[in-house]
Amino acid sequence: MHLASLSAGKTFITDVARRRQTIGTVHTLGALHLGHAELIRRAAAENDVAIVTVYPNKIQLSPGPEYEFNLEDDIALALGAGASAVISTTDAEMFPPGYRTFVSQGDYPLRASGPHGLLKEGVTGCIRWICFVRPTRSYFGLKDIGQALLVKQAVADLLLDCEIRFVPTVRYRNGVPISSRLRHFNRFELDELSSLSMALNHLRKEVATGVSCAQDLIDSAKPLITFGQFELESIRILSADSFEDQEQIELPFIISGVAVGHGIRVPDNIYVPDQDTLLHGPADIWIDLPERWECDFQAQCRPG
Template identity: 85%
Template structure:
């Protein structure tokens, strides 16, 4: 079911609430891919109703940015993954003239995403959708761990009655996390970017072996990043509570890196919340590349059905 306005979405949500149905939500900018499909699948499996929102959040996009997405394709992917309803909307509905309320978390968004990101605006968009949909649970991928942690904190601070569920990162077999920003990259470029994940996982394994100095860990990982067409913007180990760079490794922490190429920042990370993850690796979900590589998110949407045998939980330890 596609609900093409906030008013139509509100009617559906109120009807579900009257019936006592539990609601799981996934909030997206559009350009859905198989990473979103895993979020949707879990929302559908763990709730009576799964609601997906599709809106390229005006306030977290650079002025003049043209966010590419195809609403019909996104609706089809969401419904195939188990969505009960897809709600879409417009700038006029979401941010009418005079809109002025933002979720402030101090400098935490800057620490998590750097000066190039608009993470505060992204958190604001997520919290507005959660307030609107009133879900029992809302699902966020660990690929965007900074956003996921800050949304969870905002929900707790604002006393919102919603559980934030984290979902493992979905990666191609070469280690690259599936992302809408990579939908125009070719296979050769994705193989090159894969060395960033290899370096991050090397850091995790060395920390598991007992190396505790963050500077030494980062120095050992840099030679593993083999970029020709990309540049390494950053390689960091930060606390998962503070987002501040660690000097000595202390759980929980995030290993993060950012590559830059084709005018895009391409981040990757490994979230290490506990000793088990440190030792065994994250429970990432690994999938095959499509047999015939095509540009665009159409290729991801037409890949082997996400509920089939191409996806496996995997610990990379």
Template identity: 75%
Template sequence: MFITDLVRRGKSIGAVPTMGALHAGHAELIRRAAIENDVAIVTVYPNKIQFKPGVNYDFNLEEDIAFALRAGASAVISSNDTEMFPSGYRTFVSQGDYQIRLDGPHGFLKEAVTGCIRWICYTRPTRSYFGLKDIGQALLVRRAVADLLLDCEVRLVPTVRSKNGVPISSRLRRFNHSELDELSCLYTALNHLRKEIARGASCVKDLIESARSLITLRQFELEFLRIVGADSFEDQDKIELPFIIIGAVRAHGLRVFDNIFVPDRATLLDGPPDVWVDLPER
């Protein structure tokens, strides 16, 4: 087996689990995995357990394979529902109620973390790469790896954003430039909160109220704007490091999230080390 042989020969493996529909955000994960390891493995599988029944995830495997190889992948591994979650499958990664603290009761963080842990067990990586755009998944996978004593380093990779501030995301690939420009006000509000906190503001209620005034949506609806502890995912009353500034907008029947992860004072003062790219051509 390919992976067994890599491990036997002592090769370091960088794994990038994806659901397909690869984009510039995935390219940054793959690029770092290729630089920091002997072999970079990309997995492509739309994790069926984190979708509502009847939802089909739109991706093209051949295009994703070509994209991953151009970005620096050594190999691409794909799977299907029968292999990943056969009849009778019943083991999930449980982390109490943490999975609903960030996204609410209709989120699927538990299922997302379970899928990621299965891929880590399969690919046996030295390092596995997760983007901070999906902050809840990234931090809960890191916690699960530590709790389960898995021999893998979880690498958190900065968010890749278009130059108007909107994070690159597969769920936004059908949005036009006008819609993306409108969504950019969410990042503006999040970054405003970071700057105000850096200046010394600490009352979360007042901070959120000031940031809401910066969000002007015509086609979409703001669901929430929150500041939560990075360890607990619980809302903060007074600012304490580390924390996450997070917001969600409902657009075209989708929940669109954005966040700024503030793990330390340097990030608070200077901002996160996001990667900035041009908007994709339409």
């Protein structure tokens, strides 16, 4: 079911609430892929109703070309993965004249994503959708761990009755986390990006052996990144509680790296919340690379 406005969505949500059914939500900017599909599957499996929202949040997206997404493809993927309904909307509905309310979390969003990030705007968008849908549970991928942790904190601070569920990162078997950004790159560039993922995992393994100086760890990881078409923007080790850069490694922490190619930032993260994850690695979900990358990237994301 596709609900093409907030008013249509509200009618559906009110009916679900009347029937006292649980709701799981997945909130997206559009351009859905297999990472989103995993979130949707979990929302559908753990709730009576799974709702996917599709809206390219204009306050979150960087200025530049129009965000690329195909609503029909997104609806097909969401419903194929188990969604009960897809709610889409427009700038006119989401940001009418006079809109002025944003979720403020001090400088935490800036610490988490750096000066190029727009986490304040991303968190604001997610919280607005959670207030609108009133889900029992809302699902966020660990690929975007900074946003996931900040949304969880905002939900707690605002006393919203919603459980935030984290879902493991979906990665290609070469290590690269699947992302809508990948549609801009060819298979050779994708293989090149894999060296960033391997370097971050190397860093985790070094911490597990007892290395604790963050700068030594970062210095040991950088030579493993063999970029030609990309540039390395940053490698960081952050506290998962404060988002401050760590000097001596303490749990919980985030290993973060950002590559830049063709003017597009491609982030990767490893969230290490506990000793088990440190020793054995995160519970990532691995999928095969498409045989014909350029033609098949979008096709693989549609239900067969």
